[in-house]
Every structure is written in C-alpha cells, then in structure tokens.
Amino acid sequence: MKQKLIFLDVDGTLVEPGTNQPPASALEAIRLARANGHRLVLCSGRNRGMLSPLLGFGFDGFIGSAGGYIVYGNQVIYDCPMPPRQQARVLSVLDENGVYYTLETLDHSYTASLFRDFLRDAVSRRANSELLRWQKQLENDHDTRPITEYRAEPVYKMVFASRGMERLRVPMQILQDDFYFCIQDLDARQIVNGDLINRTFNKGTAVHRLCAYLGVDPADTIAFGDSMNDREMLEAATFGICMGNGNPTLQQLAQMVCPPLAEDGLHRAFEALGLI
Structure with missing residues (x-):
C-alpha cells in the first residue's frame, strides 16, 4: 500500500475522554502502521499542554487547539493565537x-x-x-x-x-x-x-496546511474522529472514519464507521484499511 498520512483525534477516538492512556490495541496499531511507512499525526482540540502526555507514544507530529498550532517533528509550522x-x-x-x-x-x-x-x-x-x-x-x-x-x-x-x-x-x-x-x-x-x-483555522485547514508543508497529496490522507469538531478534518481527508461511539451526525457524514474505541476500534479499522 502507498504510504498514508493518518490524522487521529484524541478524546473518544484514541483515548477515553479526559484520559491519557490509549488502549494497548491502539498502540499496537500505531506501531505497526509506522513500521509500514505510514505517518501518524494527532489532530485535537486539546492544546499543547494537554497533548504532551500522548506525544511519547510514537507520533510524527500534532495539531493542537483545533488547528491553531501545528508541529511536525520538532518544527512549528503554524501558530495562530487570537489578537x-x-x-x-x-x-x-x-x-x-x-x-x-x-x-x-x-x-x-x-x-x-x-x-x-x-x-x-x-x-x-x-x-x-x-x-x-x-x-x-x-x-x-x-x-x-x-x-x-x-x-x-x-x-x-x-x-x-x-x-x-x-x-x-x-x-x-x-x-x-x-x-x-x-x-x-x-x-x-x-x-x-x-x-x-x-475562522482563520480549523482541523480541516490544518490537514491541508500539513499536507502542503510535507508535500503530501491529500489523496493519501485518512482521518479518524468522533465529535462534530472533527467534521472538517474528516471532510479534508480523502477517507474519513467515525468511531462507533461517535456523534450520529458525524457517522452519517463519514465514509466508514469503525467499532467503538472500547472495542479495539482503531486496531480493527487499521486492519480493515490495510494499514497493518
């Protein structure tokens, strides 16, 4: 499979809301996907401080503050606070x-x-x-x-x-x-x-900004989310997946609904998509 750039929401998608420990199955999926050459980026409404406990789990970059702050590797590529x-x-x-x-x-x-x-x-x-x-x-x-x-x-x-x-x-x-x-x-x-x-940014504009920075074709993007603040992210990616525990409206907009987070949803979706 061609290498993909994968965007993961955090609360309700990667971890139970308000926690910082992904399921073991999700961590295994992340490890195997990166071993296959895919790149994984957190894309969250959380700010940098709230994302920091998750950054050691093997992500290539992160989008924080719903698109207002973007980091890839050690490089800040977008920083847009309110005037x-x-x-x-x-x-x-x-x-x-x-x-x-x-x-x-x-x-x-x-x-x-x-x-x-x-x-x-x-x-x-x-x-x-x-x-x-x-x-x-x-x-x-x-x-x-x-x-x-x-x-x-x-x-x-x-x-x-x-x-x-x-x-x-x-x-x-x-x-x-x-x-x-x-x-x-x-x-x-x-x-x-x-x-x-x-309105200067959202998770969808962040997907496009990071693709432009990395020179990635948007056709090679996949996004996972569960809440309505993930809508623009799922629409910006070529393939958008909503978690089975996610918002019903978002499920209708997604190209795929995977099993809930608590039922190894990410791992099972990665397998179904051929990422691992």
Missing part, C-alpha cells in the same frame, strides 16, 4: 450573555468556578465526549487553572457551555464573522456545549 483586541471582544460578549467558557492558551487552560459547577451538573445527567473530557480535565487538574490566575497569555480557542441556545443567540450573531461555533450537543434539557474556533 488581544479580538479576544477582549469575545470575552465581553460571552460574559454579557451568561455563557460559560474556558480559555485555552498554549500550555494551560483557565476556567471559572461557575463553569466547573455547570459541568458537574451536566455530566451527572448525560454527556458527550467533549463534556466528559472537560469534566475529567477539571477534576484531575491537568494544567487547568482558575481564571483568576490568567495573566494575558495568548488564547488559541475557547470551550463554551450554555443553558440553552437562547444565551448563544446574540454571541453567535455578533461573532459569526470571526468565529465558528462548533456545537457538540443539544439535548432535551437544552444543555449546549462546543468550541469557539477562529
């Missing part, structure tokens, strides 16, 4: 409309106690992989700090949560020219969560 004026405008709009958020810098995340309380309540009822990731992240204090400790570090993206779409209506209208509201879930209790991502 300070734009960031101040976003915070003002979200605060005025009662939307909870977490600020993601390169190596840390900052959140308010109200967001922690909101997550605890939401997860106790039902949660998608992104809510679970954040709730576990906050519980385990993996580089997540109180927002009172924030000292104007550059922000790459934000995670938001809201009690209903109505609180998001005005922010979405005001910020739509500059930001994409990637909504992960809207359930019967009207709990809404997602990522606020600068």
Whole structure:
C-alpha cells in the first residue's frame, strides 16, 4: 500500500475522554502502521499542554487547539493565537450573555468556578465526549487553572457551555464573522456545549496546511474522529472514519464507521484499511 498520512483525534477516538492512556490495541496499531511507512499525526482540540502526555507514544507530529498550532517533528509550522483586541471582544460578549467558557492558551487552560459547577451538573445527567473530557480535565487538574490566575497569555480557542441556545443567540450573531461555533450537543434539557474556533483555522485547514508543508497529496490522507469538531478534518481527508461511539451526525457524514474505541476500534479499522 502507498504510504498514508493518518490524522487521529484524541478524546473518544484514541483515548477515553479526559484520559491519557490509549488502549494497548491502539498502540499496537500505531506501531505497526509506522513500521509500514505510514505517518501518524494527532489532530485535537486539546492544546499543547494537554497533548504532551500522548506525544511519547510514537507520533510524527500534532495539531493542537483545533488547528491553531501545528508541529511536525520538532518544527512549528503554524501558530495562530487570537489578537488581544479580538479576544477582549469575545470575552465581553460571552460574559454579557451568561455563557460559560474556558480559555485555552498554549500550555494551560483557565476556567471559572461557575463553569466547573455547570459541568458537574451536566455530566451527572448525560454527556458527550467533549463534556466528559472537560469534566475529567477539571477534576484531575491537568494544567487547568482558575481564571483568576490568567495573566494575558495568548488564547488559541475557547470551550463554551450554555443553558440553552437562547444565551448563544446574540454571541453567535455578533461573532459569526470571526468565529465558528462548533456545537457538540443539544439535548432535551437544552444543555449546549462546543468550541469557539477562529475562522482563520480549523482541523480541516490544518490537514491541508500539513499536507502542503510535507508535500503530501491529500489523496493519501485518512482521518479518524468522533465529535462534530472533527467534521472538517474528516471532510479534508480523502477517507474519513467515525468511531462507533461517535456523534450520529458525524457517522452519517463519514465514509466508514469503525467499532467503538472500547472495542479495539482503531486496531480493527487499521486492519480493515490495510494499514497493518
């Protein structure tokens, strides 16, 4: 088989949400795929700090902050935080409309106690992989700090949560020219969560940027994901796979649905695709 460039989402795809240990079967699949000459890149909404525990498992590069920060080998090839004026405008709009958020810098995340309380309540009822990731992240204090400790570090993206779409209506209208509201879930209790991502980048543009840097034909790309913030990544790759535990809408958009993460989904998909 011709060598492929493979993009892997993290939470819900490579690891259980909010954890840092891939299943043994996934690590074996990664090892065998690289031995066959394929290259593997993490492509995640996590920032560099949250990705760091995974980088020792044999990846050729990583895309962090949903496309805002790209590294291949030891070379930073894209770095795009929010300009300070734009960031101040976003915070003002979200605060005025009662939307909870977490600020993601390169190596840390900052959140308010109200967001922690909101997550605890939401997860106790039902949660998608992104809510679970954040709730576990906050519980385990993996580089997540109180927002009172924030000292104007550059922000790459934000995670938001809201009690209903109505609180998001005005922010979405005001910020739509500059930001994409990637909504992960809207359930019967009207709990809404997602990522606020600068329209300058997303996981899909990151796929194209890395292909251009490496001189890789996009036809030789494969992407794995589970959440709606993976949509652009799956669309940018020639072949997009959604995990069996993934968002139902994303499953319909993918070219293939593989078994869930907990059922050795990555290993079985790598075998089915002839990567190993």
